[in-house]
Amino acid sequence: MLSLFLEATLVMAVIGVIALGGRFLDGRGLAAAVVVGYCVYVLGGRSHFLAIFTFFVVAGFTTRFR
Incomplete structure (x- = not known):
């Protein structure tokens, strides 16, 4: 169960950095x-x-392309 929380945290961190960097x-x-x-x-x-x-x-x- 703990590995799921760690996996979710890692996935959210990576996607967050990419989304913020890509504006x-x-x-x-x-x-x-x-x-x-995360939820x-x-x-x-x-x-x-x-x-x-x-x-x-x-959506991003x-x-x-507007």
């Missing part, structure tokens, strides 16, 4: 995304997180 999110958006993503990862598992992450990636790239 997909600002500081407040990053904080909200980490909380929501989904821990409570829903990888498959639920993958659905949320896919939406995040598609779509907003760049």
